[in-house]
Amino acid sequence: MANRQPCSYCENYRGQGHNYCRMCGIHLTKGFAQYVRLAIVYNTSERFCGYCGGPKHECSCIERTKS
16 A cells, blocks of 8 residues: 555544544554544545544444444
8 A cells, every 4th residue: 555645634533533534544543552433423525434444334344333
């Protein structure tokens, strides 16, 4: 994966307690303990999971919540 640059939303998502930016997918807590998954509804423009960084609604997190 290419080195991504933080987007203008990264600090907002870091402040909310996400591990990954939900807009660009950059890892916000690299080298630190990972936060627990937050139950926050996705905005239509968000493309990534804030917990694991996978594609929105296609990551392994969604599979765990279905059972």
